Amino acid sequence: xxxxxxxxxxxxxxxxxxxxxxxxxxxxxxxxxxxxxxxxxxxxxxxxxxxxxxxxxxxxxxxxxxxxxxxxxxxxxxxxxxxxxxxxxxxxxxxxxxxxxxxxxxxxxxxxxxxxxxxxxxxxxxxxxxxxxxxxxxxxxxxxxxxxxxxxxxxxxxxxxxxxxxxxxxxxxxxxxxxxxxxxxxxxxxxxxxxxxxxxxxxxxxxxxxxxxxxxxx
Numbered sequence: 001x002x003x004x005x006x007x008x009x010x011x012x013x014x015x016x017x018x019x020x021x022x023x024x025x026x027x028x029x030x031x032x033x034x035x036x037x038x039x040x041x042x043x044x045x046x047x048x049x050x051x052x053x054x055x056x057x058x059x060x061x062x063x064x065x066x067x068x069x070x071x072x073x074x075x076x077x078x079x080x081x082x083x084x085x086x087x088x089x090x091x092x093x094x095x096x097x098x099x100x101x102x103x104x105x106x107x108x109x110x111x112x113x114x115x116x117x118x119x120x121x122x123x124x125x126x127x128x129x130x131x132x133x134x135x136x137x138x139x140x141x142x143x144x145x146x147x148x149x150x151x152x153x154x155x156x157x158x159x160x161x162x163x164x165x166x167x168x169x170x171x172x173x174x175x176x177x178x179x180x181x182x183x184x185x186x187x188x189x190x191x192x193x194x195x196x197x198x199x200x201x202x203x204x205x206x207x208x209x210x211x212x213x214x215x216x217x218x
Contacts, residue, residue: 008183042193045161046168048176050202052194054209057157057179060192061089064175065125067194067204068151070095074124076153079110082129086155095124102131109136116144125151130159130169133185138164138172145173153177160186170195175205 023034035053043051054060070076072094078087080099087097100114108131115126126145128136145152152173156162159169160178170176175198180191194205207213 008187010182010187039193042178043195046171046176046195048171048195049197049199050195050205052202052205052209054192054194055190057155057177057181057184057192058085058089059209060177060179060194061085061127061153061155062092063194063205063208064153064177064201065089065093065095066208067175067201068125068153070124070151073122075120075122076125076127077110077115077118077123078127079129079131081108081131082155083157086127086129090125090127096122097127098123103137107134108132109134110141112137112140112144115141119144119148119150123148123150125153126173127153127155128173129155129157130162133159133162135159135162135164135169138167142172151175157181157184157192160184171197174198175201 023029026032039051039053054063070090070093074095075098076090076095077100078090078097079102081102090097098118100118101111102108103111110128126141128141130136141152154170154173154176156170156176157179162169170178174196176195178193180186180188182189196202
């Protein structure tokens with residue numbers, strides 16, 4: 001017997017085609033009013049103050065690390081099971097990713113027990129990946145972060161609108177990151193988002209997204 005398991009499948013119809021045509025007819029193909037509306041509605045969906053859209057989930061992770069002022073001599077604990085962008089985002093900032101194991105064969109999310117083992121005096125943040133749509137043990141991870149004064153970045157590329165105990169993925173830590181790549185749950189072809197309730201993080205992310213321009217006129 002031969003099994004064919006698709007990584008993802010797209011189900012687009014006339015509604016999506018009309019939306020794309022409307023953008024093309026607007027003559028504004030980058031950012032623009034459509035993106036601004038998407039940011040507002042995504043922030044409302046998650047219940048956060050800020051959603052800053054970027055060109056990829058990788059860019060979102062990079063901006064999250066930069067906005068938290070992660071840099072050389074810092075360490076960021078990351079899951080050992082994830083796409084390479086999760087670790088690369090810290091490397092882009094000159095920091096060292098430190099890999100922590102998964103919880104078990106039945107829970108593929110990062111292990112709070114192993115996170116605690118990996119903490120050193122150089123550790124500045126923990127990057128959590130909510131793997132396959134299942135949220136990590138954020139209660140335990142937040143306790144560890146609070147004990148050691150560490151920031152939390154949530155890579156929620158697999159988990160838009162996922163929730164646990166009434167808290168939505170990407171909204172529990174300091175900053176959340178999403179991907180809208182074509183194989184994700186909410187695909188636009190390319191794209192990503194940084195979400196946060198922290199005004200300072202949002203201001204830095206918006207500024208870096210647009211090379212210092214913090215406002216655009218649509």
